[in-house]
Amino acid sequence: MIIRKAEFLKSSQTYTDCPQPNKPEYAFIGRSNVGKSSLINMLTNKKDLAKTSGTPGKTQLLNTFAINEEWFLTDLPGYGYARVSKSNRKGFERMIYDYLEFRSNLVCTFVLVDCRHEPQKLDLKFFEWLGTKGIPFAIIFTKLDKLTSTEFQKKLMVYKRELLKKWEDLPMIFSTSSTSQIGKLELLNYIDSLNEQLKDHFH
Ligand SMILES: Nc1nc2c(ncn2[C@@H]2O[C@H](COP(=O)(O)OP(=O)(O)OP(=O)(O)O)[C@@H](O)[C@H]2O)c(=O)[nH]1
Numbered sequence: 001m002i003i004r005k006a007e008f009l010k011s012s013q014t015y016t017d018c019p020q021p022n023k024p025e026y027a028f029i030g031r032s033n034v035g036k037s038s039l040i041n042m043l044t045n046k047k048d049l050a051k052t053s054g055t056p057g058k059t060q061l062l063n064t065f066a067i068n069e070e071w072f073l074t075d076l077p078g079y080g081y082a083r084v085s086k087s088n089r090k091g092f093e094r095m096i097y098d099y100l101e102f103r104s105n106l107v108c109t110f111v112l113v114d115c116r117h118e119p120q121k122l123d124l125k126f127f128e129w130l131g132t133k134g135i136p137f138a139i140i141f142t143k144l145d146k147l148t149s150t151e152f153q154k155k156l157m158v159y160k161r162e163l164l165k166k167w168e169d170l171p172m173i174f175s176t177s178s179t180s181q182i183g184k185l186e187l188l189n190y191i192d193s194l195n196e197q198l199k200d201h202f203h
């Protein structure tokens, strides 16, 4: 897929405020600072489409973008960010969980994971929650440029082994780096193939 057009549509506080669900939508989520916004900018060839920051917790709303006027991409706030106050965090989580559960045009949720980290409880629990709700998801490893390929292969094996303790099948797994554009085509082609499958559904 070639990205011809990528435009910011709306920041919403709840899924009911998101744009009309008349196009296939893909959500990007993960722990704060994992590189969600950077990945979105990399995919769309735009430096500043999604705001990136060295400070975790930058993205605090559901940010919807329209891609090629064909599909929606949503940048979700990072979860597990300790510096948000407790009451604030509750509201945050409600917003994200409701969005994931009830957004009718959501096709796939991409969960980003920093490739340098061991499997994190919070992420594993999140996959489980998605599983119990029947929400399709895929895993995207980020910041691949930070590891050698041997180091990454090892991490990947450990990660898969951990997943297979709970899951019969592995989800789709993508490996990316926003700084070196790794994984861009694979990811865009995957989205393209899902869009293609859903063509009749959205027209
Ligand atoms: N080396 C490297 N650094 C990255 C990569 N992606 C993101 N970063 C850096 O990681 C930090 C966080 O990136 P963001 O894209 O803002 O992360 P985020 O997940 O959107 O963060 P929140 O919105 O705060 O949850 C920034 O300093 C980025 O420059 C990558 O692929 N490689």
Ligand SMILES: [Mg+2]
Pocket (backbone or CB within 6 Å): 036, 037, 038, 051, 052, 058, 059, 075
């Ligand atoms: Mg962000």
